[in-house]
Amino acid sequence: MSDPRELYQQVILEHNKKPRNFGKLEPCTHHAEGHNPLCGDQLELTLVVENGVVQDVKFQGNGCAIDVASASLMTQAVKGRPVAEAEAMAEQFRGMVRGDLDPATQTPLLGKLVLFRGVKDLPSRVKCAVLPWATLHAALKGEAEASTE
Amino acid sequence: MTTTLQPLDVAAIRKDFPLLSRTLNGKPVIYLDSAVSGQMPLAVIERMSHYEREEHTNVHRGVSTLSQEATDRFEEAREKVRAFLGAASAREIVWTRGATEALNLVAQSFGRMVVQAGDEILLSAMEHHANIVPWQMLAQEKGATIKVIPMNDAGELILESLDELITERTRILGVTHVSNVLGTVNPVKEIIARAHARGVSVVVDGAQAVPHLAVDVRDLDADFYAFSGHKLSGPTGIGALYGKLAHLEAMPPWQGGGSMIRSVSWEKTTYMPAPAKFEAGTPPIAAAIGLGAALDYVQALGLDRIAAHEHELLAYATGRMAAIPGLRILGNAKDKASVLSFVVEGIHPHDLGSILDSEGVVVRAGHHCAQPVMTRFHVPATTRASFAYFNTREEVDILVSAVLKAIELFK
Ligand SMILES: Cc1ncc(COP(=O)(O)O)c(C=O)c1O
Numbered sequence: 001m002s003d004p005r006e007l008y009q010q011v012i013l014e015h016n017k018k019p020r021n022f023g024k025l026e027p028c029t030h031h032a033e034g035h036n037p038l039c040g041d042q043l044e045l046t047l048v049v050e051n052g053v054v055q056d057v058k059f060q061g062n063g064c065a066i067d068v069a070s071a072s073l074m075t076q077a078v079k080g081r082p083v084a085e086a087e088a089m090a091e092q093f094r095g096m097v098r099g100d101l102d103p104a105t106q107t108p109l110l111g112k113l114v115l116f117r118g119v120k121d122l123p124s125r126v127k128c129a130v131l132p133w134a135t136l137h138a139a140l141k142g143e144a145e146a147s148t149e
Numbered sequence: 150m151t152t153t154l155q156p157l158d159v160a161a162i163r164k165d166f167p168l169l170s171r172t173l174n175g176k177p178v179i180y181l182d183s184a185v186s187g188q189m190p191l192a193v194i195e196r197m198s199h200y201e202r203e204e205h206t207n208v209h210r211g212v213s214t215l216s217q218e219a220t221d222r223f224e225e226a227r228e229k230v231r232a233f234l235g236a237a238s239a240r241e242i243v244w245t246r247g248a249t250e251a252l253n254l255v256a257q258s259f260g261r262m263v264v265q266a267g268d269e270i271l272l273s274a275m276e277h278h279a280n281i282v283p284w285q286m287l288a289q290e291k292g293a294t295i296k297v298i299p300m301n302d303a304g305e306l307i308l309e310s311l312d313e314l315i316t317e318r319t320r321i322l323g324v325t326h327v328s329n330v331l332g333t334v335n336p337v338k339e340i341i342a343r344a345h346a347r348g349v350s351v352v353v354d355g356a357q358a359v360p361h362l363a364v365d366v367r368d369l370d371a372d373f374y375a376f377s378g379h380k381l382s383g384p385t386g387i388g389a390l391y392g393k394l395a396h397l398e399a400m401p402p403w404q405g406g407g408s409m410i411r412s413v414s415w416e417k418t419t420y421m422p423a424p425a426k427f428e429a430g431t432p433p434i435a436a437a438i439g440l441g442a443a444l445d446y447v448q449a450l451g452l453d454r455i456a457a458h459e460h461e462l463l464a465y466a467t468g469r470m471a472a473i474p475g476l477r478i479l480g481n482a483k484d485k486a487s488v489l490s491f492v493v494e495g496i497h498p499h500d501l502g503s504i505l506d507s508e509g510v511v512v513r514a515g516h517h518c519a520q521p522v523m524t525r526f527h528v529p530a531t532t533r534a535s536f537a538y539f540n541t542r543e544e545v546d547i548l549v550s551a552v553l554k555a556i557e558l559f560k
Binding site for chain 1: 495496497498499500503504507514515516520523529530555558559
């Protein structure tokens with residue numbers, strides 16, 4: 001990454017400053033904590049899933065801009081989606097930031113989330129972007145904890 | 150009396166470091182990460198390469214001339230470490246993989262010998278995980294407890310409390326000579342004297358000290374002193390533990406195998422005297438010889454001149470960085486070495502690290518393997534620049550403009 005603006009686009013900076021769906025849902029149907037041992041990023045995700053659809057989702061925690069913006073944009077993207085679709089998005093997101101899937105053709109569900117594609121050029125930051133999605137996956141599977149290790 | 154030191158010829162020194170002329174993300178590399186690992190001068194790289202091309206074999210193995218030569222070079226390197234630390238005898242120098250292994254050796258061998266259930270191990274609040282976790286493992290095994298010497302907001306140990314913290318049950322005191330996060334130079338000589346007055350042995354983690362200040366283990370009266378070669382212009386995979394001979398002789402071996410035995414039978418095995426007793430298996434021979442070459446290199450530059458150069462650079466960097474609005478420096482001890490940790494309001498250290506990286510500036514962003522220090526200062530992580538004898542004011546200026554760029558981007 002020669003120009004940090006490729007990664008730190010306005011959308012990411014703005015979501016970092018004003019994260020959407022920040023907080024905790026009580027009561028909730030699904031819950032998981034995500035942890036990135038390498039950098040100490042922490043994330044708590046709560047969801048209300050009814051009839052196989054993510055009705056509501058919130059996150060809280062602290063982390064870097066990539067992590068917070070990724071969580072914020074994720075909550076917006078999965079809210080109202082069927083669980084199966086949210087899982088498929090998680091798969092596509094992971095594939096994209098790891099450089100396995102081409103955002104131009106292979107990640108149709110991601111929409112504006114393709115703005116995270118620049119992360120693939122920063123291997124040390126891939127885990128930051130993926131942490132919210134790994135936590136979502138854990139919560140939907142009924143696991144209490146997700147780790148990027 | 151003050152003597153004027155001849156300043157280092159930094160331009161000439163930089164030519165000894167090939168990495169310093171490469172680019173990173175299209176920019177000239179600015180290496181401000183010597184506290185993570187120092188760069189090796191060509192003299193070290195070439196000495197190791199010479200060993201591998203012309204001298205490679207094993208040490209302490211039989212009658213071949215080749216093995217005898219390698220053994221001589223390997224033991225000469227040990228003698229260089231002895232002289233560098235001011236130890237009385239080369240028998241007090243044990244080769245290890247680095248500071249971490251050296252500290253584990255002390256905990257596993259000396260610690261197991263002297264710590265019993267109900268005893269206490271006293272550690273400073275600014276230890277690296279390498280001088281915390283081995284003691285926690287020992288404490289758990291023995292049913293001992295760990296107590297902590299606190300520090301103030303400037304990052305200085307609060308030594309007024311030391312005499313109360315040391316109790317009848319204290320067996321070992323562990324302290325870092327220089328903090329890898331805060332740069333604090335701890336008054337280890339005083340701490341050791343006060344601990345010894347109460348019969349407590351002291352283990353000093355010298356990993357961040359030896360690159361910046363002349364150490365004399367006899368003057369300090371340290372029981373143990375640990376360091377890593379790679380932070381001292383040497384290679385990875387090698388380091389050393391200094392231990393007072395009386396301790397090393399009394400301590401049991403901690404790893405078994407070749408080289409550490411005198412004779413082996415099914416009935417009874419006997420061990421070599423120290424230091425061989427603690428050196429089971431084939432050591433990293435090229436790395437040890439390379440470390441010897443690194444000690445020659447820094448001593449030729451002169452540790453006093455290195456310290457003077459780095460102090461000047463640290464003062465300059467501190468002044469420039471402190472003037473940046475929203476930037477807070479962690480660690481403002483009166484006596485400080487070569488490390489500048491900081492946080493910037495509204496920018497997570499990892500984001501800052503990535504942006505500096507894109508400008509070619511190599512720094513460390515993270516918890517620096519000292520999570521209790523992060524907790525003490527209520528930060529998840531910091532960004533840390535660390536300076537070596539080859540760094541310049543111009544490089545500090547580039548660091549400052551890169552930080553300003555990040556602030557502009559995150560505004
Ligand atoms: C103060 C301190 N102690 C111990 C260590 C561990 O050194 P190594 O990983 O070379 O064993 C370090 C390295 O970061 C350090 O800074």
